[in-house]
Amino acid sequence: MRRSTTTALGLSAVCTVLVLTGCAGHAESADSSAAAHRGGSTPSASVPLSSTQLNQRLLNESDLGEGYTRKPGAPRRNDDVTVIGCPALEKLGGDTASGSGLDFARKAKVSFTYSGSSSSEVSEELYSDSAAKLSKGMSKVFDAMLSCPAYQVTSGSTVIDMGTEKSTAPDLGDEQWSQLLTFSAGGQRSVVRQTAIRTGNILVVVSGSPGLVDTHLDKALAKARTAR
Numbered sequence: 001m002r003r004s005t006t007t008a009l010g011l012s013a014v015c016t017v018l019v020l021t022g023c024a025g026h027a028e029s030a031d032s033s034a035a036a037h038r039g040g041s042t043p044s045a046s047v048p049l050s051s052t053q054l055n056q057r058l059l060n061e062s063d064l065g066e067g068y069t070r071k072p073g074a075p076r077r078n079d080d081v082t083v084i085g086c087p088a089l090e091k092l093g094g095d096t097a098s099g100s101g102l103d104f105a106r107k108a109k110v111s112f113t114y115s116g117s118s119s120s121e122v123s124e125e126l127y128s129d130s131a132a133k134l135s136k137g138m139s140k141v142f143d144a145m146l147s148c149p150a151y152q153v154t155s156g157s158t159v160i161d162m163g164t165e166k167s168t169a170p171d172l173g174d175e176q177w178s179q180l181l182t183f184s185a186g187g188q189r190s191v192v193r194q195t196a197i198r199t200g201n202i203l204v205v206v207s208g209s210p211g212l213v214d215t216h217l218d219k220a221l222a223k224a225r226t227a228r
Helices: 008-017 051-056 131-146 210-225
Strands: 003-005 068-070 081-084 106-114 117-128 150-155 158-166 175-185 188-199 202-208
Touching: 051 106, 051 117, 117 210, 131 158, 131 175, 131 188, 131 202, 188 210, 202 210
Parallel strands: none
Antiparallel strands: 003 081, 068 106, 081 150, 106 117, 117 202, 150 158, 158 175, 175 188, 188 202
16 A cells, blocks of 8 residues: 555644554644535635734633643654555645645644543644635545545554544534544554634634533634634
């Protein structure tokens, strides 16, 4: 089978949520998601927010409530991360099939553990660019990943079996994407929900334990919209 560098979206899910792999966070975006549900306002070009503004709009411990601890940023590692068995991901090419992150102008990210348990985690990523670019970029990646219900990701000597399943996204913002990801490695299995909401020129991606994602998605979107 041919191998290619995995998309930043899938790598983020592997590195951020599946701690059993030992993968250090190198990608910038979280999600392997489903087909977009379009609606709301028409995408309009606007100046992207700065990285500083995005960082101010990320969730923090006080937003989440008791029991949440912020995870320190993971150091980069040089292991090649590849995807096996998903031709659609191979065809995406350099702009999205890169471990350095999705090709959007600005980005910010934060991750938390809940009650000290590494198996209960939630992460948030914010991106800002023109509405049209966010829409096109995320739809392209999500559609490709959804086309592969089962494939593998390798990181160094670790082989991760991945599964994807379309999930219904909440009717929020201008566009929505969501899916469930299943990761299996080393005899362990993890299920992750990833939901992305575009509101104007901001993209909000929340990933982690399904219950935590459902609980905090509204908060993440509301704070991302807050003017600073």
